[in-house]
Amino acid sequence: MTGSAYAVYDGDELRDTVSAAVPGGRREVLIGVDGMHCAACVGRIQKLLVDDCVDPRISLTSRTLEFRFDPQRTQLSSVLERLDRAGFKPQVLAQDQGLNAMVGERRDALARIGVSVLCAMQVMMLAWPSYTDGGVIDPGINQLLRWSQWVVATPAVFYAGLPFLRGAWHAISARSLNMDVPVALSIMIAYAASVWRTLAGSGETYFDTATMFVMFLLIGRFLESRTRALAGERLRRLAGSRQLTAQRETAEGIETVPISVLQAGERIVVGPGESVPVDGVLLDAAAELDEALLTGESRAVVHHAGERLLAGSLNLGQSPLRLTAEGVGAATWLAQITHLLQRAQTERPRFQILADRLAGVFILVVLVLASAGAALWWHAGIDHALSVALAVLVASCPCALSLAVPAAIAAAGSRLAAIGVLAARPQVLARLPAVDTVLFDKTGTLTMGELSISEVTVQADVERDTCLALAAALERGLTHPIARAFSAVPSRLFALGQAQEVGRGVRGCIDGKDYRLGALDASESQARDGSTLVALYRGEQCLATFKLASTIRPDAESTLEALRAQGIAIELLTGDADAPAQDLARQLRIERVRARQTPEQKLARLRELQSQGHVVLAVGDGINDAPFLAAADVSCAMPRGAALTQSRADLLLVGDSLSALAPARRIAALADRRVRQNIAWAVAYNLAVLPLALGGVLLPWMAALGMSLSSLLVVGNALRLGAADRDAGRPAQPGENSLTEVCA
Amino acid sequence: MEILFVLIPLGVTLVAIAAGVLIWAVKSGQYDDLESISRRMPDDEP
Numbered sequence: 149m150t151g152s153a154y155a156v157y158d159g160d161e162l163r164d165t166v167s168a169a170v171p172g173g174r175r176e177v178l179i180g181v182d183g184m185h186c187a188a189c190v191g192r193i194q195k196l197l198v199d200d201c202v203d204p205r206i207s208l209t210s211r212t213l214e215f216r217f218d219p220q221r222t223q224l225s226s227v228l229e230r231l232d233r234a235g236f237k238p239q240v241l242a243q244d245q246g247l248n249a250m251v252g253e254r255r256d257a258l259a260r261i262g263v264s265v266l267c268a269m270q271v272m273m274l275a276w277p278s279y280t281d282g283g284v285i286d287p288g289i290n291q292l293l294r295w296s297q298w299v300v301a302t303p304a305v306f307y308a309g310l311p312f313l314r315g316a317w318h319a320i321s322a323r324s325l326n327m328d329v330p331v332a333l334s335i336m337i338a339y340a341a342s343v344w345r346t347l348a349g350s351g352e353t354y355f356d357t358a359t360m361f362v363m364f365l366l367i368g369r370f371l372e373s374r375t376r377a378l379a380g381e382r383l384r385r386l387a388g389s390r391q392l393t394a395q396r397e398t399a400e401g402i403e404t405v406p407i408s409v410l411q412a413g414e415r416i417v418v419g420p421g422e423s424v425p426v427d428g429v430l431l432d433a434a435a436e437l438d439e440a441l442l443t444g445e446s447r448a449v450v451h452h453a454g455e456r457l458l459a460g461s462l463n464l465g466q467s468p469l470r471l472t473a474e475g476v477g478a479a480t481w482l483a484q485i486t487h488l489l490q491r492a493q494t495e496r497p498r499f500q501i502l503a504d505r506l507a508g509v510f511i512l513v514v515l516v517l518a519s520a521g522a523a524l525w526w527h528a529g530i531d532h533a534l535s536v537a538l539a540v541l542v543a544s545c546p547c548a549l550s551l552a553v554p555a556a557i558a559a560a561g562s563r564l565a566a567i568g569v570l571a572a573r574p575q576v577l578a579r580l581p582a583v584d585t586v587l588f589d590k591t592g593t594l595t596m597g598e599l600s601i602s603e604v605t606v607q608a609d610v611e612r613d614t615c616l617a618l619a620a621a622l623e624r625g626l627t628h629p630i631a632r633a634f635s636a637v638p639s640r641l642f643a644l645g646q647a648q649e650v651g652r653g654v655r656g657c658i659d660g661k662d663y664r665l666g667a668l669d670a671s672e673s674q675a676r677d678g679s680t681l682v683a684l685y686r687g688e689q690c691l692a693t694f695k696l697a698s699t700i701r702p703d704a705e706s707t708l709e710a711l712r713a714q715g716i717a718i719e720l721l722t723g724d725a726d727a728p729a730q731d732l733a734r735q736l737r738i739e740r741v742r743a744r745q746t747p748e749q750k751l752a753r754l755r756e757l758q759s760q761g762h763v764v765l766a767v768g769d770g771i772n773d774a775p776f777l778a779a780a781d782v783s784c785a786m787p788r789g790a791a792l793t794q795s796r797a798d799l800l801l802v803g804d805s806l807s808a809l810a811p812a813r814r815i816a817a818l819a820d821r822r823v824r825q826n827i828a829w830a831v832a833y834n835l836a837v838l839p840l841a842l843g844g845v846l847l848p849w850m851a852a853l854g855m856s857l858s859s860l861l862v863v864g865n866a867l868r869l870g871a872a873d874r875d876a877g878r879p880a881q882p883g884e885n886s887l888t889e890v891c892a
Numbered sequence: 893m894e895i896l897f898v899l900i901p902l903g904v905t906l907v908a909i910a911a912g913v914l915i916w917a918v919k920s921g922q923y924d925d926l927e928s929i930s931r932r933m934p935d936d937e938p
Contacts, residue, residue: 266910
C-alpha cells in the first residue's frame, strides 16, 4: 500500500472528525488494529509509538489502540504508515464518546459494587455478636466492634453510596424529589445515628442496614443498566461501522478521500473485505456482500448489477467492487437507522413518564409516613422510633416501581432486534398487542419489491432499445419498485426536470422533449396474469408498454397465517388495478381487498376502521404510503422502501422479510404483560410491607433485604423476556457444539 | 479475648487491601470483557 493512502487523514477536516481535542493542544484518536494477536504484538506497537504518541492504550481484547498526539508535531499518517509497515492493518475508527463513557460507567459501577459487597460482609460479621449477645459481651470488645463497623461502613456509604447521595443532592437543590432522596435519607439517618451511638458508647447501631442497603441498590441498578446497555449495543455497532474514507474513481485514477466530500453520482471502489461507504447502485455484474450488521442476516447476500447496495455492508468477494453513489453521509440508510434508534432511546415511553410521576408522589407519601411512624413510636423511646422510621423509609422505597418499565422495554427491544425488527418509537410496544387489523400494501410489501421487465411492446415507430433507454433515464435515481426494475438497463440519456407524481408515475425532459412513464390510461392498465403494465409516453403519444412481473414474498403466506392465528383481520389496500390485486388476494387467501386506492382513499379507509374501534397496523412501502402510515396506530415499513416512509414508521423490518411481524406482536404482548406484572408487584409489595414497618415488626435490615429482592425480582422478570428467546426462538445449529464435542 | 483487639483491626486492614486490589483491577479494565477472552484461543488457531 502506498503512503498516500493514509495522507488523507492529515487534512484538517478529517483529522478533526476522527480525533477529539484533549487538554494541552493534543488530540486523541482511536484506531482498530488488525493482526494484533498477543502480548508481543502489543509490545511491538508500543515501541513503534514511543517517540511521538502520548499515553497509548492498547487493548488486545477489542484490538484497538488509543493514543494522543500533538497535531503540530506529528502527522497522523506517519504513525499509521509505521503501523502498516510493521504488518498491522490500522483502521481509524470514528470517535465514539458514548462508548468511552459507557465503559467508564461500567467500571465505576463495578468498583462501587465490589467495595460495597466487601464492606457489607465485613460489617455484617462485626455486627453479628450484637444480634445474639444478650449482654454477655465484654463492653470493651463491644466498643471495639462498633468502632470497626464505623471504619468499614464509611467507604461503603461515602464511596459506594456516593451516586445516591449525589443524586439526592441534585434533586433537592433543584427543589424536586427523586428516588435518591429517600435512599440517601435512610442511608444518612442510619449512618449518623450509628456514629452518634458509637461515640456515646451505648445503644443500637445500624451500620449493617446502611451498607446492605447500598449494596443491594447498587446491584439492582447495575443489572438494570446492563439490560439497557445490551439494547444500546446494536446502536453502537451501527454507529461504529461508518466508513470514514472512500476510494473514488476519477478520470485520473483511484484516490482516497474522506466520505464527507463524496457526492451522489460519483463512482466508488470498495476493496475486498472493506465496508461499503455509501448507498449506491452496483456497477459490476455480481457481488457478494455481508449485510449482517444492517439486517441481522448472517448469510452472504449476492447482488447483481443495478441493485442497491447499502452503506455498512461488507464486500465478501475476492476483488474490488464498483458502485455509483446515491445516498451519502446522512442520507444513507445506515445513518437514518442510527438516527432513528438514537431518537428511540431518548424518547420515553408513556407509561414510563406515568410511573415516574407516580414515584414522585409516592416518595412524598413515604417521607410523611416515615415521620408519622417515628412520631407514633416516640413513646417507646428514641431508639425504637428511629428504627421504625428507618424501616418505613427503606421498605417503601419505590425502586422496583422505577425499574418496572425500563427493564422490560429494554429487554423487549433487544429481543425484537434479534429477529430483525427495530422499534423506532418505544410507544409501539404498548400499542402493538392491541392491534386487531392489519392493512397491507401490495407492491414491495406482500410482493417482492423487485420487479423485472418481462415484456416490452413497442406501440410506435421507435426501436425497442431506445424505449428502454428512455424509460431508464426517466427512472434513474428513484427508489420506487418500478424504478428499480429499470435500473439495470444501460442508458446514456439524461432526463432533466425529473418529477415524480403520486399515482401517475414520473415525467421528465429528454433531448428537449417531454416524456412520461406511468400507468396506462384507466381502461387497459392491467394484464390478466397479475403483472403490472406501465407505458412510456412522448407528449400524448404512447411509445411502448412494459410488462413488469413481481413475485409474492416467500414468507407472505406463512406470515398472514400466523397473524390470522392471532385473531387479526387482514386487508389489502393497493393502488394497483383490480386484477393483480384480486389475483394476489386469491393466492394469499385475503378476503378484504380494495384495489385502485388513491392515498386519500387509503387514509379514509384507515380512519373508518379506527372510528369503528379497531386498532390498525399499517404495513407499507413507498411514497404513496407516507400519510397512511403516519395515521395508523402502529406503522411498519419495509426497510428498502423510500426514505420518507422510514422516518414515519414505528417499526422497521430490517431483515427484509415479513415473517418477523407475528413474533414481534407476540413479543410486544409479552413485554406489555411483564410491565403490568412488574408494576402490580412493585405496588403490592410496597403496600404490603408498609404496615409491617409502621407496626415495628419489620426491622430495618429486613426491609433493606426485602426491597432489594423486590427490585431484583422485577429486573429478573423483565430479563426473562430475553432469555425465553434464546431457548425457543433459535433453531439448533449443527456444528455449534463442535468444540465441546472435540473436547469430550 | 484480648487477641480480638489485634485480630479485628487486622481483618479490617485486609478488607482495605482487598478493596484496593479490586478497585485497581476494575479500573485497569480487567473486567471489561469477560466474553471474548475465552473464545480467543480457538480463534487464533491458524
